[in-house]
Each structure stands twice: as C-alpha cells, then as structure tokens.
Amino acid sequence: xxxSVCRKAHFNAAHRLFNPNWTFEKNxxxxxxxxxxxxxxxxxxxxxxxxxxxDSETGYVIDLKILKDIIESEVEDRFDHKNLNEDTVEFQKLxxxxxxxxxxxxxxxxxxxxxxxELKVRLFETERNVVEFEG
Amino acid sequence: xxxSVCRKAHFNAAHRLFNPNWTFEKNxxxxxxxxxxxxxxxxxxxxxxxxxxxDSETGYVIDLKILKDIIESEVEDRFDHKNLNEDTVEFQKLxxxxxxxxxxxxxxxxxxxxxxxELKVRLFETERNVVEFEG
Amino acid sequence: xxxSVCRKAHFNAAHRLFNPNWTFEKNxxxxxxxxxxxxxxxxxxxxxxxxxxxDSETGYVIDLKILKDIIESEVEDRFDHKNLNEDTVEFQKLxxxxxxxxxxxxxxxxxxxxxxxELKVRLFETERNVVEFEG
Amino acid sequence: xxxSVCRKAHFNAAHRLFNPNWTFEKNxxxxxxxxxxxxxxxxxxxxxxxxxxxDSETGYVIDLKILKDIIESEVEDRFDHKNLNEDTVEFQKLxxxxxxxxxxxxxxxxxxxxxxxELKVRLFETERNVVEFEG
Amino acid sequence: xxxSVCRKAHFNAAHRLFNPNWTFEKNxxxxxxxxxxxxxxxxxxxxxxxxxxxDSETGYVIDLKILKDIIESEVEDRFDHKNLNEDTVEFQKLxxxxxxxxxxxxxxxxxxxxxxxELKVRLFETERNVVEFEG
Amino acid sequence: xxxSVCRKAHFNAAHRLFNPNWTFEKNxxxxxxxxxxxxxxxxxxxxxxxxxxxDSETGYVIDLKILKDIIESEVEDRFDHKNLNEDTVEFQKLxxxxxxxxxxxxxxxxxxxxxxxELKVRLFETERNVVEFEG
Numbered sequence: 001x002x003x004s005v006c007r008k009a010h011f012n013a014a015h016r017l018f019n020p021n022w023t024f025e026k027n028x029x030x031x032x033x034x035x036x037x038x039x040x041x042x043x044x045x046x047x048x049x050x051x052x053x054x055d056s057e058t059g060y061v062i063d064l065k066i067l068k069d070i071i072e073s074e075v076e077d078r079f080d081h082k083n084l085n086e087d088t089v090e091f092q093k094l095x096x097x098x099x100x101x102x103x104x105x106x107x108x109x110x111x112x113x114x115x116x117x118e119l120k121v122r123l124f125e126t127e128r129n130v131v132e133f134e135g
Numbered sequence: 136x137x138x139s140v141c142r143k144a145h146f147n148a149a150h151r152l153f154n155p156n157w158t159f160e161k162n163x164x165x166x167x168x169x170x171x172x173x174x175x176x177x178x179x180x181x182x183x184x185x186x187x188x189x190d191s192e193t194g195y196v197i198d199l200k201i202l203k204d205i206i207e208s209e210v211e212d213r214f215d216h217k218n219l220n221e222d223t224v225e226f227q228k229l230x231x232x233x234x235x236x237x238x239x240x241x242x243x244x245x246x247x248x249x250x251x252x253e254l255k256v257r258l259f260e261t262e263r264n265v266v267e268f269e270g
Numbered sequence: 271x272x273x274s275v276c277r278k279a280h281f282n283a284a285h286r287l288f289n290p291n292w293t294f295e296k297n298x299x300x301x302x303x304x305x306x307x308x309x310x311x312x313x314x315x316x317x318x319x320x321x322x323x324x325d326s327e328t329g330y331v332i333d334l335k336i337l338k339d340i341i342e343s344e345v346e347d348r349f350d351h352k353n354l355n356e357d358t359v360e361f362q363k364l365x366x367x368x369x370x371x372x373x374x375x376x377x378x379x380x381x382x383x384x385x386x387x388e389l390k391v392r393l394f395e396t397e398r399n400v401v402e403f404e405g
Numbered sequence: 406x407x408x409s410v411c412r413k414a415h416f417n418a419a420h421r422l423f424n425p426n427w428t429f430e431k432n433x434x435x436x437x438x439x440x441x442x443x444x445x446x447x448x449x450x451x452x453x454x455x456x457x458x459x460d461s462e463t464g465y466v467i468d469l470k471i472l473k474d475i476i477e478s479e480v481e482d483r484f485d486h487k488n489l490n491e492d493t494v495e496f497q498k499l500x501x502x503x504x505x506x507x508x509x510x511x512x513x514x515x516x517x518x519x520x521x522x523e524l525k526v527r528l529f530e531t532e533r534n535v536v537e538f539e540g
Numbered sequence: 541x542x543x544s545v546c547r548k549a550h551f552n553a554a555h556r557l558f559n560p561n562w563t564f565e566k567n568x569x570x571x572x573x574x575x576x577x578x579x580x581x582x583x584x585x586x587x588x589x590x591x592x593x594x595d596s597e598t599g600y601v602i603d604l605k606i607l608k609d610i611i612e613s614e615v616e617d618r619f620d621h622k623n624l625n626e627d628t629v630e631f632q633k634l635x636x637x638x639x640x641x642x643x644x645x646x647x648x649x650x651x652x653x654x655x656x657x658e659l660k661v662r663l664f665e666t667e668r669n670v671v672e673f674e675g
Numbered sequence: 676x677x678x679s680v681c682r683k684a685h686f687n688a689a690h691r692l693f694n695p696n697w698t699f700e701k702n703x704x705x706x707x708x709x710x711x712x713x714x715x716x717x718x719x720x721x722x723x724x725x726x727x728x729x730d731s732e733t734g735y736v737i738d739l740k741i742l743k744d745i746i747e748s749e750v751e752d753r754f755d756h757k758n759l760n761e762d763t764v765e766f767q768k769l770x771x772x773x774x775x776x777x778x779x780x781x782x783x784x785x786x787x788x789x790x791x792x793e794l795k796v797r798l799f800e801t802e803r804n805v806v807e808f809e810g
Contacts, residue, residue: 003234006265012801014689014716014758019327030328033756040756041689041716043801049267057154058165059232064264065167081708081715083689097329099273126687126718129334130276132319138369141400147666149554149581149623168621175621176554176581178666184402192289193300194367199399200302216573216580218554261552261583282531284419284446284488303486310486311419311446313531351438351445353419396417396448408639411670424732435733454672462559463570464637469669470572502734504678534739535681537724543774546805589807597694598705599772604804605707 002118004051005061009071011080014041015096039083042125044101046075048109051118062117074108098125102133110135137253139186140196144206146215149176150231174218177260179236181210183244186253197252209243233260237268245270272388274321275331279341281350284311285366309353312395314371316345318379321388332387344378368395372403380405407523409456410466414476416485419446420501444488447530449506451480453514456523467522479513503530507538515540542658544591545601549611551620554581555636579623582665584641586615588649591658602657614648638665642673650675677793679726680736684746686755689716690771714758719776720799721750723784727792737792749783773800777808785810 017034018027027035034040048071052061082088084096090104102123110119120134152169153162162170169175183206187196217223219231225239237258245254255269287304288297297305304310318341322331352358354366360374372393380389390404422439423432432440439445453476457466487493489501495509507528515524525539557574558567567575574580588611592601622628624636630644642663650659660674692709693702702710709715723746727736757763759771765779777798785794795809 001238001270003237004267005234006267008263010801012715012717014714017329021327030333036756036758036762038758038761039689039714039716040687040758041714041718042687043716043718045802047265054232054234054238057156059152059230059235061234061266063165081711083711083713083715086713087711095329097324099275099324099331100329102273103271103324126685127720128278130317131331132274132276135271136373136405138372139402140369141402143398145666147580147582149579171621171623171627173623173626174554174579174581175552175623176579177552178583180667182400189367189369189373192291194287194365194370196369196401198300216576218576218578218580221578222576261550262585280531282445282447284444306486306488306492308488308491309419309444309446310417310488311444312417313446313448315532351441353441353443353445356443357441396415397450406643406675408642409672410639411672413668422734426732435738452670459637459639459643462561464557464635464640466639466671468570500734502729504680504729504736505734507678508676508729533683535722536736537679537681540676541778541810543777544807545774546807548803587805594772594774594778597696599692599770599775601774601806603705 001053002051003054003061004049004120005064005067006047006049007064007067007071009046009048009068009076011044011046011076011082012041013044013079013082013084014039015084015091016040017095017097019095039085044079045124046071046105047122047124049120049122050113051120052114052116062114070109070112074112075105078108098123098129098131101125102131106133106135136188137186138189138196139184139255140199140202141182141184142199142202142206144181144183144203144211146179146181146211146217147176148179148214148217148219149174150219150226151175152230152232154230174220179214180259181206181240182257182259184255184257185248186255187249187251197249205244205247209247210240213243233258233264233266236260237266241268241270271323272321273324273331274319274390275334275337276317276319277334277337277341279316279318279338279346281314281316281346281352282311283314283349283352283354284309285354285361286310287365287367289365309355314349315394316341316375317392317394319390319392320383321390322384322386332384340379340382344382345375348378368393368399368401371395372401376403376405406458407456408459408466409454409525410469410472411452411454412469412472412476414451414453414473414481416449416451416481416487417446418449418484418487418489419444420489420496421445422500422502424500444490449484450529451476451510452527452529454525454527455518456525457519457521467519475514475517479517480510483513503528503534503536506530507536511538511540541593542591543594543601544589544660545604545607546587546589547604547607547611549586549588549608549616551584551586551616551622552581553584553619553622553624554579555624555631556580557635557637559635579625584619585664586611586645587662587664589660589662590653591660592654592656602654610649610652614652615645618648638663638669638671641665642671646673646675676728677726678729678736679724679795680739680742681722681724682739682742682746684721684723684743684751686719686721686751687716688719688754688757688759689714690759690766691715692770692772694770714760717800719754721746721780722797722799724795724797725788725792726795727789737789745784745787749787750780753783773798773804773806776800777806781808781810
C-alpha cells in the first residue's frame with residue numbers, strides 16, 4: 001500500500017544548447033535561438049515525487065525535511081543562479097536540454113534516497129515545456 | 136480502451152500532528168510547528184481520478200454528477216470546516232498526515248464506486264505538499 | 271531509460287451533448303444544460319506527453335517544433351474556433367464529450383508520430399474537468 | 406478604511422463576433438476565426454471585487470453568500486451554457502466581445518448592490534485574454 | 541516615476557468566526573460552518589506590494605531581503621501554524637475574517653516600512669476568497 | 676467609460692545584477708547570487724494592460740492583434756533568448772533589475788500606442804517576484 005509524496009523546488013539558471021561536434025550553422029538549424037552564444041535562461045520548477053509505505057509511527061512516507069535537505073544540497077546548491085554550461089561539471093560534455101537535466105537530477109537525488117523508495121522527477125523549463133523521468 | 140476522468144473538490148480543516156505514544160518533546164522534534172496543541176489548518180484540494188471504459192450511449196466514463204455526489208457525502212460532509220482530530224472518527228487513532236488522509240479518502244470513495252472502475256486520489260495539503268494514492 | 275516530454279496547446283470550440291437516438295427529455299435528464307440546442311463552449315487546454323529515449327546528439331526525445339507542427343495540423347486547425355458538432359467530421363456521429371474528444375485527439379496524433387514513441391494526452395475541458403488517455 | 410473582497414465565478418458559453426452592418430469579408434478581416442457562423446465558445450472566469458467599510462459586528466464588507474446569490478441570478482443563470490448571440494437579450498444588438506460582456510455584467514451586478522459599495526469586475530475570456538471594468 | 545514590487549508569502553492557521561456578543565444560533569446563522577467551536581483552517585497566501593521610486597544605485601525599489609525579513613517577523617512568526625483565536629493577541633477581541641486579517645497585516649508591515657513607501661496587501665484565504673487593503 | 680484589456684507575453688533571458696561603480700565585494704553584498712559573472716536566467720512573464728473607450732463598431736478597446744504585434748517587435752524580438760547585459764543596448768548602462776526592465780518595456784510600448792490609451796505593465800521575473808509600472 002504505497003503512497004506518493006511530492007516536494008517542490010525551483011532554481012534559476014542560464015544555459016545554451018549546442019553540440020560542439022557540429023558547425024554553428026547546424027547548431028542554429030537544430031537549436032535556433034537556444035544556441036545564443038551569450039546564453040539565455042529559465043526559472044526551472046521541480047517536482048520530486050517519492051513513493052513508499054507509510055511509517056505507522058509518523059504517518060509519513062518520508063520526513064519532508066529530509067527530502068528538502070537532499071534537494072537543497074544536490075540540486076539547488078549545484079544549479080541555482082548558475083550558468084549550467086560554464087559553472088557545473090554535470091554539463092561540461094552533456095547538452096543541458098530539459099531531458100538531460102531531469103535525468104541528471106534524478107540520479108543525484110536517487111543516490112541519496114533509501115533504496116526502498118521509488119523516485120519520479122518532473123521538471124518545468126517553462127510553464128509550457130515539461131519533462132518527466134522515473135528511472 | 137480506458138479513459139481517466141477527474142473531478143476536483145476542496146475542503147478546509149484544522150488538524151494537529153502528534154503521536155499520543157510519544158512525549159511532547161519527541162512530537163516537537165518530529166512534527167515541529169505541526170504539533171501546536173491549539174491546531175492549525177489547511178485548504179485541502181482534492182483530485183479524484185476514475186478510470187474505465189467509455190459508455191457508448193453517453194460518451195461518459197462515469198456521470199460526473201454521480202461522482203460529485205459521492206465526493207460530497209463521503210468527503211466534504213465529513214471533513215469540510217472540521218477539526219480532523221476532534222470532529223471525525225477516522226482520525227481518532229490515526230495521525231492526520233496528508234498520507235493518511237489520502238488513503239482514508241481513497242477507501243471511502245472506492246467503497247461507493249462500481250468495482251470495475253479504477254481510482255486514484257491526489258490531495259494537495261498546500262500548493263507545495265501533494266500526495267497521491269491509487270490503491 | 272525513457273524520458274517524457276510535454277507540449278501544451280489550446281483551442282476554443284462550441285459543442286452540444288446529446289444522443290440523437292434519445293428523446294429531448296432523456297437528453298435533458300442525462301446531459302442537462304450541456305444539451306442546449308444553440309450550443310455552449312469551452313477553452314480546451316491540451317497536454318501532449320511523448321515518451322522515448324533521449325537522442326544523444328541533440329539531447330531531445332523529440333524536436334518540439336515537430337510535435338508542435340503535428341498538434342497544429344491535427345488538432346488546432348481542425349477544432350480551434352469550430353463548432354464540434356457542426357463543423358467537424360469526427361463528431362458527426364460521436365458525442366463530443368471530453369472522453370470522446372481525448373480519444374479522437376490521441377488517435378490523430380499517434381498516426382503522425384514515430385511508432386517507437388509512447389503517447390499520453392490530457393485534455394482540460396474546464397479547469398475542473400480533466401480527462402486523460404494513453405492508448 | 407475600505408477593504409476589497411473578491412468572489413470568483415465562471416460560466417461556459419458559445420458566441421460569435423460579427424457586426425451585422427458589415428459584409429462577411431469585412432467581418433472576417435476584423436474578427437477572423439471569431440466570425441465562424443456556427444459559433445465557438447469559452448470558459449469565462451469572473452472576479453467580482455466589492456469595496457467598502459468593514460462591518461464591526463460581522464467583520465465582513467459584504468456577506469459573500471449575498472454576493473454569491475447576486476452573481477448566480479444576474480450572471481450565471483443568464484449566461485451559463487448559453488449561446489450569447491442567440492439565447493440572451495443583452496447581446497441581441499451588442500457584439501459579445503469580452504469588453505462588452507464585462508460592462509454588461511458590471512451593470513447587472515451594480516444594480517443589485519448597496520450603492521455605498523464600489524464594484525470592479527474582471528473577466529477572463531481565456532487564460533490569456535482578460536478585461537476589467539470599474540465603472 | 542514609481543514602480544510597485546511584490547513579495548509573496550504564506551502561512552497556515554486555524555480559526556473560528558463568531559461574535560461573542562451573539563447567541564450560538566445567531567452566530568450559526570451568520571457564519572455557518574465557519575462557527576465550528578473546534579475550529580477549521582486555511583492556507584493563507586499573501587501578496588505584499590510596495591510602491592516607490594527606483595534607487596538609481598541598486599535598481600531596486602526596496603531590497604526584497606529586507607521586505608522578506610519584515611514579513612517573516614511581523615506575519616509568519618506571529619501567525620504561521622497558529623490558532624488565530626487562541627494563540628494571538630491581535631484576534632483576542634477581533635473576529636478573524638479575511639477582511640480583519642488583511643487590515644491587521646497591513647498595519648504590522650506599514651509600521652516597519654520607510655514612510656515614503658506605499659503599501660498594498662492582498663490576502664487569499666482560499667483560491668476563491670481574496671481581500672485587499674491599501675490603507 | 677473606460678475598459679482595460681490585457682495581453683500576456685513571455686520571454687526567456689539571461690542577466691547579471693551588478694553595479695560597475697562598485698567593488699565585487701560590494702556587489703556580492705547587495706546582489707548576492709544574482710552577481711554571478713557567468714549569468715543566470717529567468718522566464719519573464721509579461722502582462723500588458725491597455726485602458727480606453729470601447730469602439731462601438733468593433734466592441735474592442737484595441738485590436739489585440741495590433742497590441743500583439745507591438746509586443747512582439749518591441750519586447751520579444753529585443754529580449755527573448757538574449758543576455759540582457761551583453762546583447763541589448765537598453766541595459767548597457769542600466770542594471771537589469773525587474774524594476775528597471777518593467778520601466779524600459781513600458782516606455783517601448785507606450786511610444787507605439789495611440790496616446791489616448793493608458794498603459795500598465797506587470798512583469799513576473801519569477802512566480803514569486805512581480806513588478807508593475809503605470810507611468
């Protein structure tokens with residue numbers, strides 16, 4: 001009898017989409033305005049869903065203060081008010097599309113969670129662009 | 136070929152999180168401000184998702200007026216403008232965390248639904264705290 | 271390792287719910303105000319979720335410009351600012367309930383997508399009435 | 406020391422924008438797809454703001470149950486699930502643009518309110534199109 | 541050339557609406573379910589709007605960190621996870637309607653602000669009930 | 676008898692807050708993480724409110740297609756997917772705080788509008804940070 005609980009978070013970051021193996025023209029064709037060499041940016045909104053059994057003593061699946069601390073140290077401290085291409089190790093060789101970001105975040109949080117817990121991460125790059133990964 | 140349909144509802148309630156088997160200090164440590172003996176409260180928003188085959192005569196999975204009546208009698212009449220700890224039988228011995236509330240609501244609605252229909256309930260304790268149960 | 275991506279769209283349409291095999295009274299009983307012979311209308315909001323592997327060259331599951339074009343030609347051009355009962359072939363013999371609309375849209379988009387991609391469509395008839403279909 | 410209070414409401418309606426003094430071509434040029442002779446429709450969301458002194462006995466500016474009843478009888482009963490052009494007297498000779506609708510609603514509610522109270526009405530034709538009138 | 545800036549905040553609280561000078565029946569008639577002697581509760585969302593000249597050195601009307609600290613000490617510490625009737629001095633003799641709460645909050649914040657700055661406070665008791673006060 | 680109409684728009688941009696007349700330490704103290712030399716970014720959401728008389732022939736205050744074109748050429752083409760500090764002339768010498776951005780946008784749109792129309796611009800830097808300017 002598993003219940004899912006969700007904690008929301010957000011971070012603001014700059015990024016640029018381009019593949020270094022391609023010419024500028026090819027990047028422009030695929031990534032359009034997202035290829036601006038001076039970067040652009042987003043408010044990233046995050047939903048972290050954790051699924052597991054309810055602890056009968058606390059009535060909690062997970063103490064959300066613990067989940068909050070994991071999100072802070074693994075996601076916010078790493079990416080908030082950063083340039084994803086320039087300031088992070090995760091996107092040195094990986095294009096920071098929403099798809100790649102959500103997988104990176106899922107792995108970072110999963111590594112800190114009790115393995116019994118299932119994890120799903122949803123990332124809003126804008127209100128209109130959303131991605132989701134559940135492993 | 137099953138389709139899911141959702142009906143939303145809401146109720147406002149007071150509650151307090153504490154485990155009567157623990158000391159006040161232990162409750163304070165685990166539940167923090169939620170352990171206020173004079174209670175605090177929330178606007179609970181509910182999404183009730185029902186999944187089933189489309190009836191070819193009506194084009195409906197379920198007549199939403201029927202689902203609305205079930206939610207009213209099983210959830211709103213029971214919990215709206217109530218103190219969950221003091222005014223309800225469901226939380227006499229069960230801590231009214233969002234996780235426990237969502238399971239209680241799921242069982243109350245499930246008992247009134249055609250058994251062919253699948254049920255998922257999502258409960259927003261605040262805009263930032265969400266839980267989900269699908270049996 | 272599949273990721274889901276979502277694109278949102280919307281269209282405004284008029285419709286009427288009634289079953290031509292029934293009397294006006296029976297229609298009134300089942301569909302109530304939705305049976306108004308002069309029609310009423312909605313702002314339909316659409317979420318189109320596509321699930322697949324990330325392309326390692328682009329970092330994309332699907333180029334959202336391609337998905338946008340599919341939604342435009344298959345959904346918006348067909349239904350936006352239309353009377354669903356009077357102006358479309360899809361609802362000549364099918365009652366335009368939210369359930370039937372979401373299945374029609376799912377089939378229209380699925381036919382244009384790479385078969386490797388999974389598809390889920392969520393349709394908001396109002397902020398309070400939502401349906402979902404994933405095949 | 407005046408406080409504003411807001412009550413929200415909504416109605417779903419069909420409409421068509423056209424000026425009967427113009428040719429079809431001129432209407433098409435000005436109103437585009439909104440000129441569809443078979444109508445299209447919207448979910449109209451309404452915010453009714455009433456401003457006045459707080460009653461010291463009740464702590465209320467206005468009993469929202471009274472405001473709710475006014476909105477129901479003056480707006481919802483008149484326009485919900487209606488074709489604005491065909492089913493209402495208000496738009497027999499007035500083009501049902503959001504601007505004209507909001508002025509009509511403001512006048513209907515104002516006539517039923519205590520004259521000491523100030524009134525502002527905001528109407529969302531879609532999430533993206535909003536109009537406001539305060540007399 | 542004045543610009544308005546807004547900071548949002550929220551607090552969760554229990555309350556009961558009743559006038560101690562009235563009988564229970566009279567309170568029930570006016571306040572209905574809000575008169576539950578065991579209290580009910582809400583998620584209160586707050587928008588604090590401050591209007592003033594832009595400082596040419598910082599580009600700010602007010603450093604939002606300062607405004608955040610004022611809201612924390614004056615509003616959140618005072619009301620969050622509290623029973624407004626039982627745990628606060630402000631509502632010992634004042635009915636905690638949304639109207640009275642918004643005026644109390646406005647006065648508390650105004651007293652801490654630079655007098656050159658204009659203040660408007662908007663309080664959402666629920667998504668559907670909103671009040672606003674600007675002095 | 677003036678009515679206000681609103682058109683929404685959005686743009687994504689990178690920026691950095693710092694005053695070139697100050698030391699890095701002073702900038703860090705005032706602007707904190709917003710002073711990251713590699714920039715960060717936001718999804719800026721814009722509400723453009725225009726107030727005027729309703730044209731009796733069209734029922735419009737302003738043809739929203741005209742307002743849309745003004746916002747596109749004056750705001751979106753200029754700022755969308757740009758680095759405000761590096762790619763624009765407007766913020767060569769002006770710190771791109773939300774306050775300064777909203778005044779710049781107001782002036783750009785005002786210059787293109789019929790002088791009879793009143794203008795108010797609201798800018799959401801994040802869901803939590805909002806600014807407003809009406810001249």
